Amino acid sequence: MSIFKTKTVKGGKTTEIETDIFYLNQIPDAMEKMGWEMAPKLMRHWFNTKPAYTFTEEVKTKYVTGKAIDIPNERMNDSIIKMQWALKYKQPKDVMDVLINGWASNAGIDQLKIQLEKEGGKKTLGYENDIREIDTFSVVNSRRFGSKFDTIDDWYGAMGNSNMKVAVKGHVDKLNNKDVFVTEQIGMYLKDTYDFVGSNEPLGIWSKNGILDKVSSVDYAALYASGSWMVLWIKYNGYVPVINDSFRKWQKKHNEGGDFMVFSDILWMDPLPQNRIIHL
Structure with missing residues (x-):
């Protein structure tokens, strides 16, 4: 148990909580x-990453928008997030439905042509073994959501704002x-960053038992701003x-904790009949 001391006014009585x-x-x-x-x-x-490693804005942008093959092994994880888990949630499911139907748009076909022109011209796509190679050489469309x-749920805590590719x-x-x-198959996967770039971004109000919902968080913030320490202690100890x-x-302080890129596994599926043959 720790003692939290506060004064409501300068020179006033000290309250110990x-x-x-x-x-x-x-x-x-708490999440579990x-x-x-x-x-x-x-x-x-x-x-569990040691020593500590921090993304800069420059590195983060490079890993998100640049060639994924340039991401080192120690700066990425592709084994935790599974598409089967993600599709339990409305946000990724809705986005996947949109992409299944719309990936072969004019912009998507243009990107397909760009991928085929890489490395002096390619005759096949999508047979790479590493997710970073897939991301670099075989992606034709994506959507951020x-x-x-x-x-506030497991999806929000894990991925929040993400890219489906x-x-x-x-x-x-x-x-x-x-x-x-x-088109033999299309593959859907998620790509995101797990980082803490931007010092003041709020990440919730937490205890050993979990996170406050958004309504309670607003109440907490109001009590904190007004200096209502006793009420705050009673309601949100x-x-x-x-x-x-x-x-x-x-x-x-601890020289541990490292920002990294997150890739899910790839959910492969047959394309819609109208997207089976793409005229180049």
Whole structure:
């Protein structure tokens, strides 16, 4: 038990309030108490990285928008997030439905042509073994999704704002003496960053037992701002606000915790009949 001391006015009476000590690396345990599965695994992966490693904005942008083959092994994870898990949630399921129907748009076909022109011209796509190679050489469409207004759940805690990408597996052929791409399969996967870039971004109000919902978080913030410490202790004893900078301070103190890129596995499926043959 720890003692929290505060004064309501300068020179005023000091109020002492008993409160539980809550350590940042207890958040994964709190997530599991709420029944979350993937969010605690990702956070433990972050905490288990030694020595500490921090993305800069430049590196983050490079890993998100540049060639994924340039991402080192120690800066990525492709074994935790599974598409089967993701599709339990409305946000990724809705986006996947859109991409299944719309990946072969004009922009998608243009990107397909760009991929086929790489490395002096290619006749096949999608047969790479490494997700980073797939991301670099076989992706033809993608969509970013997620909102801070989404429900706080395992999906929100693990991925939040994410990118769903469409890779194609297939080969170039001839049809009526014209080049076509025969789409054998399309693959859906998620790509995201797990980082704490941006010092003041709020990450929720946490205790050993979980996170406050959004309504309770607003109430907590109002009580905190007004200095209503006793009411705050009665209603929300053990809860503390967590921001990105909380994790940066942990890194500096303990020399552990590392930002990384997240890739899911790939969910391969047959294309819709109208997208089986793409005229180049």
